Amino acid sequence: METPLLQVVDLKKYFPVSGGILKAVDGVSFSITRGETLGLVGESGCGKSTTGRVILDLIPATDGRVVYKGTDITNSVSRTLRREMQIIFQDPYSSLNPRKTVGTIVGEALQVQGIGKGKERSELILETMAKVGLSGDYYHRFPHELDGGRRQRVGIARALILKPSFVVCDEPVSALDVSVQAQILNLLQDLGQEMGITYLFISHDLSVVRHLSQRVAVMYLGKLAELAPASELFTNPVHPYTKALLAAVPVPKYRPDRKKVILRGDVASPINPKPGCRFAPRCTRAAQVCKSEDPVLRDLGGGHMVACHIA
Amino acid sequence: MHMSKDLLDVCDLSVEYRTSDGTVKAVNGLDLRVGTGESVGLVGETGAGKTTTALTILRLLPPRVGFVTSGSLKFDGRELLELSSNEMQSIRGNQISMVFQNPMTSLNPVFTVGQQIQGVLMQHRHLSREEAKKKAGEMLEVVGIPGRRAGEYPHQFSGGMRQRVSIAIALSCNPRLLIADEPTTALDVTIQAQVLELMAELKSEFSTSLILITHDLGVVAENCERVAVMYAGTIVEGADVKDLFEMPLHPYTRGLFGSLPDLESPKSRLTPIPGSPPDPMGLPRGCPFEPRCVIKEPRCKAARPPLMEVSPGHTVACFRVNHLLNRGGVA
Structure with a gap:
């Protein structure tokens, strides 16, 4: 297999806050191959934007490594390297001077x-x-x-x-209306192909992510829950959180018989998280082991990875 | 299906904002009917005039800036535009109430959530403080918040819980019409599902009519019986949810569907609507969608197409409606 353009290994970003430590990113690992678009999805506060910013060294990592083209660049992106690594922000109202x-x-x-x-x-x-x-x-x-x-x-x-090779897109279309959003998505797609750009595409919108990404990673409270090729993740989700997330998306089609499985409760606080699986408090299938042991990301074959004790 | 009697009948409504920079024509000849117990989705993009329509129904346009320049607003047979402000006060929050997009700014940060529900009940239902307090606790339970949390302040709740509080306030007087303006846009998708489920349950329990304002076609498909699509201050298409999603006709509605990425069967490429919505300070004389339309004709520039009924309950404002029907494969 080709060496990946970017590797993220056990990346951590903690923020000290009053009352403890906020674990925004807590041991995230993935890699992106050259020319690929990796989608990173999750709800507010799951750490997806922080992950993008730590990779680009816009904020320093607490622990873990970022490897770009085989070189460890953790917390040390030079001005020369910055030419190759860029970011597109969410809000075109506040990100322009x-x-x-x-x-x-x-x-x-x-x-x-x-x-x-x-x-x-x-x-x-x-x-x-x-x-x-x-x-x-x-x-x-x-x-x-x-x-x-x-x-x-x-x-x-x-x-x-600067003709970068790697671009983090952080919710680039979330502030836009759908008709304009489609224009921008097509533009990103065309420029990506034309210029050979590798994207990390961060979004809370699952339809947008599926549209653009070859592989998709799902984040929940600072950790990866599942990572798989896009078609696999959306047709055969394994993690209970991914399943709930997909079921919650309103589909713009007339389907009176669509059954909804609604996830109960709120996302827990990322400050001093309890041991065990982060999703366990909301999971309908949580067993004893889920409350004591952190599930690790394991390969189910074909690049489908999941962090769940029971899936 | 149409209800025998319309609870709300908005007819030829036009609203403008007169600002120092010029006149913004926010709503232009809008027609909208809502039957008793019916839920109508009002969809459109930023600046389409959705929120202005809602604020006009509640007579909450900013004074000395927002003006109703034509039309009528009949609620249960009464003309809302002719009511005195005292009469309107007794309807607002009582018979017609509203849930806003952002519960952090629509709730008062210095009063407990219990006090805010109590206030509405004391104002409209003339309950004593004690009675109102008891009822406020009950309303919280109805929206899935333990009544013992009535003494807490908005900042002590999560986003989803705050929106539940707004719904409790809006429904506390058992209104006949609830206007929800992007009620779940600020929420995460799993929390959105909870709030929409709650609204649906309460709506059927209290047989409230609902106007659900949203930019999200998915939310409309799953929560409304009828849909009205707004563009540049007017309704361009209206239909039962089944018809609108299975046979959209107006070029703008079709353009919206072409712009949407599909979660279930991905498209290789999206078909965006070219250009941007017109400037509400200088609307075109003809069809407002003409500059972006792919099937326009010379007459579209000259006059505005009226809403025409093409099949029972399905209305479209487009001169090329026959062309659209043929293309839609309908006789």
Whole structure:
């Protein structure tokens, strides 16, 4: 098998808070092969965004390793490496500096990296803007003059101007209406293929994740519950949480006989989590062992991994 | 199926916001009927005028900015637009109540949840403090929160629980119409399922009519009997949920379906609607969807198509409705 582009090994991110330790990411391992899109799904507070940020060294890891192209880069992403690793943020309203023009925002990375000068730089900026479907007319405009879809195109242009090989997309379409969301998803798909980008695609929206990803990882309270090829995960989910999550998604089809299995209770606090499986308090199938021992991620064959004592 | 009598009949409603930057035409000739005990989904994207419609029904438009410029709002035969503010006060929260999107901002942070339910009961049902307190505890139990938590403040509850509290407040006077504006949008999908299930149970128990405002077609498919699709302040298509999801006709409705990724049978590529919604400060004279429409004709630019009934209960505002019907494979 080809060496993966990115490997995450037992990654941990803890935050000290009043009352204890918040274990946002607590021993997550996965790898992404070159050109692949790995979807990372889960509900608010499960640690999916934190995972993306720790991988990119935007916040330091507490423990564990991030290996990129065979080199350990944990907590040490250099400026040169930053050219290859970029991020697209969720909210195109708060992630763009309101006092800078679109051209400046898109070209900022060139300035930081000292790439090009004057005309050469502005041509590269215009070329990248065209690539994401932004006309050059927007070069001197400010973010507030753009609608949500165009702002997100600015966010994408900014991330792609350095021609990165690995991009973390952190809920890139969650703030957008569906008709615009579809435009952006197609754009990410096209640019990914054209530029050979490997994506870590973080989202709470299972339909969006299934649409774009080859493999999907499901996170619950800082840990991976299940990881499998997309078609396998969505047709044959094994972890009780994945099953409940899929059952809870409202399907836009007329189906009066669809039966709902509704998950009870709320997500527990990630502060000082109890030993055992994180999902046990809400799991209908929880046994004694689930309350005492942490399940480890095991391979069921064909790359289908699950962390569950009973599945 | 249509109910014999409409509880709410909105006819040719237009609403505008007059701001220093110009006039925003938020609602433009909207027709909407809700039968007794019926649940109607109002779907549309940001800026379609869904929330403005809700606020107008409750007469909660911002004073000196929001104006109703035409139309009527009949609730149980009474014209709401002609009521005095005192008369409206006795209807709001009592016969018509509303659940908002974000329970953290719609609940008062300095009163306990029990006090907030009590307040409504004392205002409308003229209960004594003691009676109201008892009933508030019962209402919490109805929405699945232990009555002993009545003395706690909103911040002590999770997002899903807070939305349950909002529902308890809205239903405490047993309203005839509940307007829920994106009630689950701020919630995670497993919690959303709990809240929607609760709303469905309570709706059938109290036989409340429901207007469910949402951008999520899945939520509508699973929780409503009828659907009205809004675009640029007007209804472009209305139908029973079965018809709308099995035979969508309006190019905008079809565009929405083409834009949605499918969880069950993935598409290789999405078909987005080109362009963006029109600027409500400068709406086109003709069909508001014309600039983005893939089957437009010259006449679409000249005049606005009215809502036409194409089959019992299925209405579409599109000049090319015959073309749509042929393409839909319907006689």
